[in-house]
Amino acid sequence: MAFSQKHTGLILVPWFNSDEWRYVYHCIYQNDKEKQRKALDILKIWKCRNPVLSTGVEGTLILLETLLLDSEHFSDEHLSQLYSIALMRFLNLSAANSEKQGSFSKTSIKNELPKWLVNLRHDIAHGHQIPSLFNLKMGIEFGLSWLNEKYWEPQSKIIKDYHIDETATVDNHLANTLKAYCNLNVALFENQEVDSEYIENLKSFLNKKLKKNVTHPYVMVDILLETLSEYLEQITDLNNLCLDVLVSKEALLKSKFEALENGTEAIHKNFRNVWQKLLNLLHQQGYTFALLNKLFDVIVDIEYCNFMDSTRKMAAFWINEILISLSSLKETDVSDDVIRLEASKKNYAEEAKQFQERVLNSNSGYLKYFLDSLLKLNQNEETFNDDVISLIKAKSDFENTHVGVETIYTVDDLNLNDPNLLEDHLDYSDLNGPHVTNSSRVITATNKWRKIEDTSIFRGCPLGVLPHQIGQKHPFIAIS
Known part of the structure; x- marks a missing residue:
C-alpha cells in the first residue's frame, strides 16, 4: 500500500495531521451513512490537495463513493455499470500496480485477494454480460473490508505527525x-x-x-x-x-x-x-x-x-x-x-x-x-x-606581598600564658608600630594578634576566613 515502489522514506500527505486521518478512518467503518459521507467529503478534499493519493486512500475513495450512491436515482443496470467501473479501478490499483507486471491472478494471490473476486473482474473485463448487481456490491463491500485489514488498521498503529521545524x-x-x-x-x-x-x-x-x-x-x-x-x-x-x-x-x-x-x-x-x-x-x-x-x-x-x-x-x-x-x-x-x-x-x-x-x-x-x-x-x-x-x-x-604559609596563623598559635598578650598591659594607640607601650614598661609586640576595632575589612569574607586568605592567596578557598 505504499505511495509508489519507486519512492521511499517520507512523502507529502494530504491530511492536516494524524488526528484528521484517524477521524476519517473512524467514520468510514462505523456503519453510519452520515459519518461515511463526512469521511467521503474529507477524502475528496485530500484528492484536491494531492491528486496522486496512496493506493489505500485512493481505493477507499473509489469504493466508498460508489457504496454511498443514492440507488433511488439510478436503475439497476446503471448501478451495475457504476459498480463494475469502481470495482475494476479498485482491483487494478490493489493488484496490478507493480513495476514487474505479471498475470493478474499471481499478483492477486500475493496480495491475498480471493479467487472469486479475480473471476469477477475477469467477467467485467471480458464477459458479454456485466455480473449481477448483488455480486458487484458484495465485491465492493469485500474490497472496503480488505482495505481496512491491509491499509487502515496497520497504518493506525504507526502513523504519527511529522512537523517541519x-x-x-x-x-x-x-x-x-x-x-x-x-x-x-x-x-x-x-x-x-x-x-x-x-x-x-x-x-x-x-x-x-x-x-x-x-x-x-x-x-x-x-x-x-x-x-x-x-x-x-x-x-x-x-x-x-x-x-x-x-x-x-x-x-x-x-x-x-x-x-x-x-x-x-x-x-x-x-x-x-x-x-x-x-x-x-x-x-x-x-x-x-x-x-x-x-x-x-x-x-x-x-x-x-x-x-x-x-x-x-x-x-x-x-x-x-x-x-x-x-x-x-x-x-x-x-x-x-x-x-x-x-x-x-x-x-x-x-x-x-x-x-x-x-x-x-x-x-x-x-x-x-x-x-x-x-x-x-x-x-x-x-x-x-x-x-x-x-x-x-x-x-x-x-603581587606586592607574598604571603607564605609561615605567616598565616590559627588559634593554635595563641599562647594564653604570654603576659605580653594581657589587654591591661597593652596600649593599642599605634597598631602599626614595632612596639607597644604603657605607663610602666615597653613591650615588644609580635604582631601576631591585634585587637581590631574596624570590622568592615571582614565584610564579604566567609565565616572563619580572614581577608588575606581569600582569592589567589589561598587556592583552596573560593570567593562566594
Whole structure:
C-alpha cells in the first residue's frame, strides 16, 4: 500500500495531521451513512490537495463513493455499470500496480485477494454480460473490508505527525555552512591542498545558491561568510550544534601558538587574524558571550576532560583575545595585535556581568591566562562587581606581598600564658608600630594578634576566613 515502489522514506500527505486521518478512518467503518459521507467529503478534499493519493486512500475513495450512491436515482443496470467501473479501478490499483507486471491472478494471490473476486473482474473485463448487481456490491463491500485489514488498521498503529521545524532546518544549514567555512579557512591558513571532491561540493552548493560559478577558494570563504550572515539573521539563539562546530579542535581550538619576546605564548597572529571576520560577525549578531561561555566550558566542564592541556590553553587564549577586543571597543587607536570588533547594536552589559560572575566563582588554573583582561573589561563602568573588587585586591596583595604559609596563623598559635598578650598591659594607640607601650614598661609586640576595632575589612569574607586568605592567596578557598 505504499505511495509508489519507486519512492521511499517520507512523502507529502494530504491530511492536516494524524488526528484528521484517524477521524476519517473512524467514520468510514462505523456503519453510519452520515459519518461515511463526512469521511467521503474529507477524502475528496485530500484528492484536491494531492491528486496522486496512496493506493489505500485512493481505493477507499473509489469504493466508498460508489457504496454511498443514492440507488433511488439510478436503475439497476446503471448501478451495475457504476459498480463494475469502481470495482475494476479498485482491483487494478490493489493488484496490478507493480513495476514487474505479471498475470493478474499471481499478483492477486500475493496480495491475498480471493479467487472469486479475480473471476469477477475477469467477467467485467471480458464477459458479454456485466455480473449481477448483488455480486458487484458484495465485491465492493469485500474490497472496503480488505482495505481496512491491509491499509487502515496497520497504518493506525504507526502513523504519527511529522512537523517541519523551520528553525531547526535553519540551524542545520547554519551548522553545515559554518563547518564548511571553518574547514576551508583552516586549510587555506595551513596552505593545504583542499580535497577536490570537497571543493566540487562547495562549488555545487554556491552555484545553486548564487546561480553563478565560483572557483577561487578565497572567494568561496567570503561567500560562505555572507551565507552565515543570512542564516544568523533568521535565528534567535546560537545553539550547541553550531557552537560545537566552531569551538572544536578542527576550528578555533586547533593548536596554533607562537612564542613572544617576553617568554610567554599567544595564539599565532596569522591564525587569530583569519577568524577576525567571523568573530566580528558573531559580535554584530549578539553571540559574543555565547562563544565565550562555550570556550569557558572547555576549560571547566568534565565533558571536555579528554581534551589535552594545549586545547584548554587555546580556549583560554581565545577568551583573553576576545575580552581584550571588547575592552578596546571604545578606543580609537587599536593595536594590530587586537581583534578589531565593530560596535554591536546589542547591549552586552548583563551577559558580561553573568560571565564575570561565572568565572570568578570557578576554580581553574587556566584563569591566569585571561584574568587581567577580565578585570579590565569593566574598568570604565561607574560601579564594579563586588567579586571583581575582592579579586583585584587579592591579586594586588598577592603581587606586592607574598604571603607564605609561615605567616598565616590559627588559634593554635595563641599562647594564653604570654603576659605580653594581657589587654591591661597593652596600649593599642599605634597598631602599626614595632612596639607597644604603657605607663610602666615597653613591650615588644609580635604582631601576631591585634585587637581590631574596624570590622568592615571582614565584610564579604566567609565565616572563619580572614581577608588575606581569600582569592589567589589561598587556592583552596573560593570567593562566594
